[in-house]
């Protein structure tokens with residue numbers, strides 16, 4: 001029988017996956033929302049199509065750098081010195097947005113802008129900021145942050161073994177640094193070393209490519225954040241002029257802690273974005289994948305998994321949104337930043353494991369994206385201070401007792 005003249009009932013279009021369920025981005029002023037949308041479009045059109053290949057190959061997509069520079073987000077949140085400025089909420093949402101497509105790219109950006117540039121911004125003198133920040137904002141010089149050592153990770157506050165010895169107007173650095181993101185190819189390292197004279201930790205700007213005694217080996221065979229190039233740095237009688245010592249802070253580990261407070265909070269945003277990416281990919285898969293003749297998304301147990309993922313995401317979004325309000329008011333303390341980092345990264349592990357489960361066998365194949373989020377969650381759970389270290393910071397603040405050692 002023909003259908004001419006009859007109304008054919010079209011199936012209702014399925015809802016598009018949307019992990020901004022409580023409309024956080026809408027709380028931004030229009031000009032900042034436009035920046036988040038620009039980053040989203042960039043990540044979806046330029047990064048998403050190629051990133052799995054780079055992830056599988058353990059390599060960094062240098063082909064993206066020219067267009068990445070045009071986003072003008074290096075130094076986001078920093079005022080002056082050629083930096084684009086912007087509110088703490090914007091910085092967080094951009095980190096979240098990048099991680100929603102790829103956490104390695106968010107980390108590459110976070111290391112350059114949050115760790116390296118912010119060290120100079122927070123601990124440098126006016127002259128040092130004038131000299132180093134503009135080329136870093138233009139991404140002519142890319143930075144890294146060298147704190148962790150092969151034998152000292154969680155215990156950096158009291159145990160750094162890399163030494164700095166002053167000889168007149170020069171400092172001589174010796175030691176090794178491990179896990180340093182961007183180090184195998186970037187231009188500038190912020191190296192944290194213990195001054196042998198006063199036993200305090202100080203930061204030095206070292207030019208990677210031109211400083212004798214500075215060498216980097218790429219860390220091979222990682223299973224997470226494979227696009228980020230991590231390096232093991234060796235400093236052998238590296239001579240740095242005193243003008244490259246960051247001199248605008250306290251000249252102690254309190255400077256390091258100041259930088260880490262902000263970036264720890266940044267990893268909470270990344271962990272939130274990573275969950276959003278895993279959830280959206282899993283939801284799309286659930287809408288398309290048929291079993292027993294029906295989309296798996298129509299099964300109650302699958303819907304429960306998706307609802308639990310979304311609840312984790314919204315809980316993390318609420319937490320980072322409130323902590324960014326505290327940050328904007330200059331009130332965010334170490335324990336609050338630590339709680340956000342610990343909670344969001346642990347929820348990320350849970351969310352990605354549900355997403356992986358929902359994809360069945362395809363959940364362990366990188367081509368379906370979820371496997372990449374699944375693996376990358378492991379790295380952000382440990383970097384910027386492990387889950388245990390964050391909880392010790394929180395524990396000390398709430399009980400009054402330090403349980404670090």
Ligand SMILES: Cc1cc2nc3c(=O)[nH]c(=O)nc-3n(C[C@H](O)[C@H](O)[C@H](O)COP(=O)(O)OP(=O)(O)OC[C@H]3O[C@@H](n4cnc5c(N)ncnc54)[C@H](O)[C@@H]3O)c2cc1C
Pocket residue numbers: 111144145146147148151152153154155178179180181224225230379382383384385386387388389403404405
């Ligand atoms: C992908 C990636 C990127 C990184 N990028 C950088 C970077 O750019 N720059 C940089 O400086 N560092 C970087 N790091 C290093 C990172 O910050 C460290 O890995 C982290 O601080 C943990 O140190 P560790 O790996 O030496 O582990 P360890 O300190 O050896 O810890 C091992 C385990 O022991 C636990 N533990 C240690 N002490 C205690 C305690 N007192 N109580 C209870 N449990 C404890 C830890 O929680 C952990 O579970 C990166 C790491 C990774 C994985």
